[in-house]
Amino acid sequence: MLINCVAYQDGRKLADIPVADISEWVQRPGCFVWVALRDATDAELLEMQEEFTLHDLAVEDARHGHQRPKIEEYGAMVFVVLHLLEMEHGEVRAGEIAIFVGPNFVLSVRNHSEHGFLGVRERCEREPELLRHGAGFVFYALMDSVVDRYFPLLDTFETELDDIESQIFEPGAARRNIERLYALKRRATVLRHAVAPALEVAGKLHGGRVPAVCALTQDYFRDVHDHLSRINAAIDGIRDTIGTAIQVNLSMVTIEESETTKRLAAWAAIFAVSTALAGIWGMNFEHMPELKWAWGYPMALAAITTAAGILFWRFKRAGWL
Amino acid sequence: MLINCVAYQDGRKLADIPVADISEWVQRPGCFVWVALRDATDAELLEMQEEFTLHDLAVEDARHGHQRPKIEEYGAMVFVVLHLLEMEHGEVRAGEIAIFVGPNFVLSVRNHSEHGFLGVRERCEREPELLRHGAGFVFYALMDSVVDRYFPLLDTFETELDDIESQIFEPGAARRNIERLYALKRRATVLRHAVAPALEVAGKLHGGRVPAVCALTQDYFRDVHDHLSRINAAIDGIRDTIGTAIQVNLSMVTIEESETTKRLAAWAAIFAVSTALAGIWGMNFEHMPELKWAWGYPMALAAITTAAGILFWRFKRAGWL
Amino acid sequence: MLINCVAYQDGRKLADIPVADISEWVQRPGCFVWVALRDATDAELLEMQEEFTLHDLAVEDARHGHQRPKIEEYGAMVFVVLHLLEMEHGEVRAGEIAIFVGPNFVLSVRNHSEHGFLGVRERCEREPELLRHGAGFVFYALMDSVVDRYFPLLDTFETELDDIESQIFEPGAARRNIERLYALKRRATVLRHAVAPALEVAGKLHGGRVPAVCALTQDYFRDVHDHLSRINAAIDGIRDTIGTAIQVNLSMVTIEESETTKRLAAWAAIFAVSTALAGIWGMNFEHMPELKWAWGYPMALAAITTAAGILFWRFKRAGWL
Amino acid sequence: MLINCVAYQDGRKLADIPVADISEWVQRPGCFVWVALRDATDAELLEMQEEFTLHDLAVEDARHGHQRPKIEEYGAMVFVVLHLLEMEHGEVRAGEIAIFVGPNFVLSVRNHSEHGFLGVRERCEREPELLRHGAGFVFYALMDSVVDRYFPLLDTFETELDDIESQIFEPGAARRNIERLYALKRRATVLRHAVAPALEVAGKLHGGRVPAVCALTQDYFRDVHDHLSRINAAIDGIRDTIGTAIQVNLSMVTIEESETTKRLAAWAAIFAVSTALAGIWGMNFEHMPELKWAWGYPMALAAITTAAGILFWRFKRAGWL
Amino acid sequence: MLINCVAYQDGRKLADIPVADISEWVQRPGCFVWVALRDATDAELLEMQEEFTLHDLAVEDARHGHQRPKIEEYGAMVFVVLHLLEMEHGEVRAGEIAIFVGPNFVLSVRNHSEHGFLGVRERCEREPELLRHGAGFVFYALMDSVVDRYFPLLDTFETELDDIESQIFEPGAARRNIERLYALKRRATVLRHAVAPALEVAGKLHGGRVPAVCALTQDYFRDVHDHLSRINAAIDGIRDTIGTAIQVNLSMVTIEESETTKRLAAWAAIFAVSTALAGIWGMNFEHMPELKWAWGYPMALAAITTAAGILFWRFKRAGWL
Numbered sequence A, B, C, D, E: 001m002l003i004n005c006v007a008y009q010d011g012r013k014l015a016d017i018p019v020a021d022i023s024e025w026v027q028r029p030g031c032f033v034w035v036a037l038r039d040a041t042d043a044e045l046l047e048m049q050e051e052f053t054l055h056d057l058a059v060e061d062a063r064h065g066h067q068r069p070k071i072e073e074y075g076a077m078v079f080v081v082l083h084l085l086e087m088e089h090g091e092v093r094a095g096e097i098a099i100f101v102g103p104n105f106v107l108s109v110r111n112h113s114e115h116g117f118l119g120v121r122e123r124c125e126r127e128p129e130l131l132r133h134g135a136g137f138v139f140y141a142l143m144d145s146v147v148d149r150y151f152p153l154l155d156t157f158e159t160e161l162d163d164i165e166s167q168i169f170e171p172g173a174a175r176r177n178i179e180r181l182y183a184l185k186r187r188a189t190v191l192r193h194a195v196a197p198a199l200e201v202a203g204k205l206h207g208g209r210v211p212a213v214c215a216l217t218q219d220y221f222r223d224v225h226d227h228l229s230r231i232n233a234a235i236d237g238i239r240d241t242i243g244t245a246i247q248v249n250l251s252m253v254t255i256e257e258s259e260t261t262k263r264l265a266a267w268a269a270i271f272a273v274s275t276a277l278a279g280i281w282g283m284n285f286e287h288m289p290e291l292k293w294a295w296g297y298p299m300a301l302a303a304i305t306t307a308a309g310i311l312f313w314r315f316k317r318a319g320w321l
Helices: A019-027 A042-052 A056-064 A118-126 A135-148 A150-165 A174-203 A212-281 A296-318 B019-027 B042-052 B056-064 B118-126 B135-148 B150-165 B174-203 B212-281 B296-318 C019-027 C042-052 C056-064 C118-126 C135-148 C150-165 C174-203 C212-281 C296-318 D019-027 D042-052 D056-064 D118-126 D135-148 D150-165 D174-203 D212-281 D296-317 E019-027 E042-052 E056-064 E118-126 E135-148 E150-165 E174-203 E212-281 E296-318
Strands: A002-009 A012-016 A031-038 A070-074 A077-088 A091-102 A105-111 B002-009 B012-016 B031-038 B070-074 B077-088 B091-102 B105-111 C002-009 C012-016 C031-038 C070-074 C077-088 C091-102 C105-111 D002-009 D012-016 D031-038 D070-074 D077-088 D091-102 D105-111 E002-009 E012-016 E031-038 E070-074 E077-088 E091-102 E105-111
Touching (some): A002 A019, A031 A042, A031 A135, A042 A056, A042 A091, A056 A077, A056 A091, A056 B212, A077 A174, A091 A135, A091 A174, A091 A212, A105 A135, A118 A135, A135 A212, A150 A212, A174 B212, A212 B212, A212 C056, A212 C212, A296 B212, B002 B019, B019 B031, B019 B042, B031 B135, B042 B091, B056 B070, B056 B077, B056 B091, B056 D212, B070 D212, B077 B135, B077 B174, B091 B135, B135 B212, B150 B174, B174 B212, B296 D212, C002 C118, C031 C135, C042 C056, C042 C091, C042 C105, C056 C091, C070 C174, C077 C135, C091 C135, C091 C212, C150 C212, C212 C296, C212 E056, C212 E070, C212 E174, C212 E212, D002 D118, D019 D031, D019 D042, D031 D042, D042 D056, D042 D091, D056 D070, D056 D077, D056 E212, D070 D174, D077 D150, D077 D174, D091 D135, D091 D174, D091 D212, D105 D135, D135 D150, D150 D174, D174 D212, D212 D296, D212 E212, E002 E019, E019 E031, E019 E042, E031 E135, E042 E056, E042 E091, E042 E105, E056 E091, E070 E174, E077 E150, E077 E174, E091 E212, E135 E150, E150 E174, E150 E212, E174 E212, E212 E296
Parallel strands (some): B031 B105, D031 D105, E031 E105
Antiparallel strands (some): A002 A012, A002 A031, A091 A105, B002 B012, B002 B031, B077 B091, C002 C012, C002 C031, C077 C091, D002 D012, D070 D077, D077 D091, D091 D105, E002 E012, E077 E091, E091 E105
16 A cells, blocks of 8 residues: 655655656656555555566565565665564564665555554654755664664563562462563564664664665664664563573572471471370270379370470471471 | 486577486587486486586585585585475474586485475576576575475474463473473474575675676575575574473473472361361370260361361462462 | 863863853864763753764763663764763662763763762873873773772672672572572673673774774773773673572572471371371270280380381481481 | 604605605605604604604694694694594593694604504505695595594484483483483583584685695595584584483473372372371260261261262372372 | 892893893893792882883783783783682682783783792793793793693592582482582682683784784794683583583482482371271271171281282382382
8 A cells, every 4th residue: 555655855845746657756866756655565566666676586575574674785775674563462563664775765665564654754854954865864764763663662571571570589479470471581582583683784784884875874874773782782681681580480489389398397297296196195005094194184185285386386496387 | 316407598498408418518608407316326426427527525425415504616616405304294304405506507416305396497497587597596496495495394383382382381281391392492403404504505605705606696595595594593583482481381390389289288287187186086085074075076076177177268368279 | 960161281271161162162272171061951962062063863862861881983073871880779770971072072971870070080180191192081081980980889799799609508598599699680780781882882992993082092991991891701700600509599499398308208207107006006996905915005105116216217317307 | 653654656655664764755856754653652753853843842742642623833834633532331532643744744643542544544545646635635534534433423422312312201211311411411522522623623724724735635624624514513413402301301300290299199188088087986075976876887988988089089180190 | 029130141041130220131132131029019010110111001900910811012012911820728719920021021920829930930041042032932931831830720620520420410419519519610710710811812922913022932822822722621611511510410309309209108108098097997986897806906907017018019119119
């Protein structure tokens, strides 16, 4: 579905143009065309391929989707794929954006995502002095917008992790903690699969040899690269902490079980002593003098209570109860 | 066993040619020969070595088999080994293909695999404008076909992993989960041993210095490289998840055991109290007034039931039962 | 909030100057301006940007804060972010300092930190022969002061770790050890997130290609780099030791539990034997000759005591009790 | 002990020569000398040093032994150390070979190993067209022979690992599995210590800058390098699998223990109920009407059996028994 | 404390010289000065700084101590720090040596260590043909001596590890094994902290760009580098083995506990059956015909013994007892 198809010159919008005229506008010096598609059909992609003379393999990738984030250069054209991530009912949903950038055009194809870029276009049109940099700057603005939306996810993950950590030494919370840690690791992995290759992409857009179309906007791409490394380092931190937390959780379960075993042992001992004593006075020997005593029964009860009391006190002191 | 031996020119099939004539066809300018062998005998390999003047070490490798995927250059000739993987009764079976590529020939030797390449030849012959690129394009088409068949395996693994993950917090499923995770890790390792070195191979076929025969098809090999990195990253993800899942599974077993221990402790305590009380009233002292009471027995039963009930209620509240 | 705004020449302080005059002083040859801000407002930053003609992106970063430590070059200007760490009630609190360095100015913006740099300025003014090196030396002095304050944190961590290690084989200390190890790992991670990227920063300030403004002070930055690698290696050591200690702790818990189980088993056996024997003599058979014996009861007690004694002695010998 | 001392020219053996004449033969153009020593004495090494003018440090290393595999260049001479591994009573025994290669000589010194190289010499002498390559080829032939004997070890390890894996889910095999896995890891480590540095050695003998004496035999050394990487990858696989297997084994032990605990709990509950019921009817209250009933006893037995039966059935259904 | 201050020429000792004359002797062509200090005071260091014109930062490092091993170049001077390790009462004690090397001087400052270097000086003076290489050779001789004393430590560690490994499957040794493994890991870490950065140091003294003063002794430093890599690889091996051993030890404890639990369960079952049977015949029903039988009691005993015997035999067969 076509969202927008606009021609710009000197940082200002010239006109919404029909798709069929793109190839003419692209020829005009100092002018560039910015097209946005969403869940594009094969026919739309074919039309774009003809208007912009895109490479077969790049169009193929944009059509099939399910690519890793990546950057590829075909002559003067740059082809970039990035993941669009959204939280939905506690799950991370991954969409995709494919961006074709040439010296005088930008074509973005968004798939499986509600994440629109109208705001980017508006902001760009409000800052003509920056938009004057041309296709490279639009490319930066799109990528920056994609990366900016990774931060709220990261925040969600860090909040969730803090929340789990605050309960990690809570008795009885082990099962729930493990389940939450595991689910969090899965979600962090999705973000990582989006960020780590995107970091590589950004790394190729500043510093050493850079595609010609991005040469003037290197400082901006370094900024994006910097954001991505921050996210990446944060994810690594989260993953590392999850690993330790799972290990610590296992320790806590073992410690709790050990305490339960001790308490069980203590009570078992107390009752075993009582039962053994009662059993002895329940034997049927004829000559058991104490059975005849008037105070025999109270004394027996006292003996049992005392034995149990002494054990209770000793276990208490040893911290078993 | 010889499968095919065909000469091509300008992207079109000229003729099926006899093996003995290969060395002549290879001389003709603008013409290239594409030979496919399967489970080749020593005699066949020797004949090929003579016709194409292949290097001893490469022929040796093709004969012995059981190589890691690799690429080697002998002068203008490129020698590549790749693994062919097939699922068979839930096990991954590994075959091998050795490909010799020269400026005007491609020779593929397939071993221990049902995985044929007739489809590749047909598709190539249907697209003469691409086949015109010569031996380098045929080489790409073969490699692409090998790599494409790794994806279904990867899908099987990911489905299996999802299935295990959905049961990882299921009580009582621990043993089966561990067995499945271990088996899955083994299978993923076979795929990894095919993919990781193939990634190195593909990396040498685009970008920096590239063998002359592949110089014009670099964009295609970059595409193969990209597929391989996607698979490789996915396998790394699977392996990482398996590691965490085994750890989590161990935690779950420990947690379950801990819960069993608690329940055991609770019931043991309840019965121990009952038994101890019954033991006390079973003692043979002469002066135990309550034994004479008309309501002694019901009261004793009530006492025992009450004690057991209180314990039951407290354990219930503590979540032990 | 403005802390200081001073012009220097030949290593000596010329005058405290008003902010509005900065752009003039910066023009004078052989003269440089050193400005320190704290928790700067947007207006202050804007004024600085105009006086020093700073790059948008750098000022943006200084305003938003929460950056990873990093270095960025904008033409002849260097922009550096470092973390300021302070211990507060056993927690590590992270502030931030952003430093802009040009050929003839240094601007430091400190955020969320009590950690002042007046001492640095005083020391610099006492050593004019070093301050003569200009902005590069001031930059070094600031960075050195930041890094020097990491060492007390490291010492705290190492003392804490030594303390935990001295209790790691203590029976019953497992839960507390785990909690302390986990908390220590968190704190060490904060330091690591400050040090590891700062190490990268320092690495870019000596050795290979170095920003022009730091060219004469490379030996000093190598010293800072060396301090940072020392801290980094120490943190890695701490993290590694924590990992092993958690594992060892888990082992100790399991060993302790195993010992408890054995002791429980031993006592259970001793009382089970007593109860079983008492139960036998408590049966109501008519023809149980020993019940009639005069010495029956003492013999029964003796039998029970002997059986328990033998068990006790055997368990003692086996180390179960 | 001197094994052989032979002069070659044009790939053919000229003569067995006395050690004292070596320095003359080495001078003759187109001629090279191949000497083999075994457990050489200091005197023999000194003589060789004089005849071949070897470097002090290299001779020192050959004398002391216990080196890591390594390659060192001294001017035009190459000095290589490799490990010779043999299985002996299930243990891996490590010997050593030091090889000195010059433009017209090869000297091999074998220590602590039964592993002879007469076969290598015979094979070389049978292939004069290859031996014509001179000292570099002899060096390759020796190294290839050393590496080839690593494969049977690897096979032993893989067979052993398969064998352990087939028993890893066997109940009751845990202790033995752990012992075998640990022993296997030790043995694999010995092989790894031989292979990993040898891989580095081989890597320096093909590709980039190569010692002059090996320049013509690069393709052969690439083949050796390839064999070594195959072994290295296989060892990494074995080590990784051992790690997972130990972890899985621990899980299996915990699962088995958990099952034992459940069964124990179940039987304990069944008997505790029986004992408690029997204890109640064993109380000495005067007014316990059921004790007087004619069918009291059979009913009590029935009650006990029914209670036990119900528990048994429920535990059976829950999979605890 | 000054140990030695000697001038050398052409590999021979000229004279013991007073410290005050150093700056003159250093000027003489072909002559070099070798000074050794121990636990130097600030005054001594200051004097040395003046005589040799050393860099501030290097002298600072030598004074403060507690540096990581490192190498730094200040113009033509090289400054190196190495750790001196000694075993003392089973603990590793770390001292330090700082070495300043210039074109015609060597100054060594030893701190917190009994480890003297008189032997090095004597050996050098006995080999004038080597000492003729000048300051670079003395530097090598000192470094070689430091590194050589790491080997006995490594041997101690490996012996200790072998000793622990021989007991790792011993029942009941788990706690002691863990404690020893943990202590060994700590000691190995100290050695590693000395060796790993020293390896970096040695790596900068041969091969690529080398400080001028060491240019002629590169082969010797390669030898030192080789020793250090051997030690480093051995420590890595030790650490890896310790990790596995701790894991295996944990498995052994769990296995042992599992066996204890089984034995406990078995005996508990045997006594529970006895007690339950005795309880049944201890009930007070009036109509229990077997209680009247003459052989009732022996039959009951027989029944109890038989039941216990059958259980014992079954548990024995199942390997629980």
